[in-house]
Amino acid sequence: MHMKKKVIVYDRIEEPVLSALQEEFDVRIFKERDAHDNPEFLSFLQETEGVIGLGFPGQSDILDKAPNLKIISNVSVGYNNLDTEELTKRNIMGTNTPDVLTDTVADMAMGLMLSTARRMPELDQYVKQGKWKEAVTTELFGVDVHHKKLGIIGMGRIGKAIAQRAHLGFNMDILYHSRTPKPDAEERFNATYMNLESLLRNSDYICLITPLTDETRGMIGKKEFQLMKRSAIFINVSRGSTVVEADLIEALKNKEIAAAGLDVYVQEPVNPDNELLKMKNVVTLPHIGSATAETEHKMAALAAENLRAGLNGEKPGNLVNPEVWKKE
């Protein structure tokens, strides 16, 4: 009898993609808490050929326990959960889901910027508590977004989609810092390339949207917050660990910056005792940049396509370690 290949769905994958995978493969769903010592997880992992999901810890200690693994298909564009060198060494493919989420994340970055600047969550509470009159006071007025300077750190797919919205929709001046200059962004959004220090000094809004790598880990800390304007509003939609969170808390407490809008945290789910959650000038979201019904579906479908290709001996469209692919 033909044996179905074993596949782990890690954390979750949306329907109807899950049902389709269950038809084709021997699927088992595991959650983050299982990754460490659940004997059922460890025994299934021994025989697993493919993993699909969110944030599977693709590091050597887990890979040692997965001798048959061929592919880890992330349902995310970020792949900081994967040790790509280690995967390549072991001939394991890693894939991600770029492009399909770009506009959704950029919409959310603009939403965070607007809601932080115009204090929307705070005002929402006043209205719902019947305190309309108390809400309409100069102390609770926000600041303008339009015609201000937006500094984008990481002018990639999402960075450019943010620049498009901010420049064409809100008449913002775009400053940016990236590994290399992006002539297309300069042409389309009149964006100005700057070193990090100049960007931090000159921006009214700073939006961080780089991947998390060895280079970007902690790239915004005490020194960087001190360079920002006291009126600056800081938005992080990248990964929590691109920022030194303790330094962000200090900068907000000491009024070195005005406010922050955050979708990501060093620890997720964020610890309820985290001081950021107690600050009125911080708008928080639970890492939902790409989480709309439409985009979740597109990401799940693309990740399943990558998984199928990898398990059928074809080259997946979104390899994050392309050097692993060798034609026989």
Ligand SMILES: NC(=O)c1ccc[n+]([C@@H]2O[C@H](COP(=O)([O-])OP(=O)(O)OC[C@H]3O[C@@H](n4cnc5c(N)ncnc54)[C@H](O)[C@@H]3O)[C@@H](O)[C@H]2O)c1
């Ligand atoms: N909050 C969310 O829900 C959410 C959703 C999607 C993506 N993300 C994050 O956004 C990241 C970017 O996604 P993308 O599709 O735009 O990726 P991308 O690869 O198209 O763009 C990343 C950009 O960052 C730049 N960069 C890399 N290292 C840098 C450094 N050291 N200094 C300055 N710039 C640097 C690159 O040059 C590139 O232009 C993802 O890796 C992920 O971590 C978060």
Ligand SMILES: O=C(O)[C@H](O)CO
């Ligand atoms: O990287 C991404 O796609 C999102 O942050 C979901 O993890």
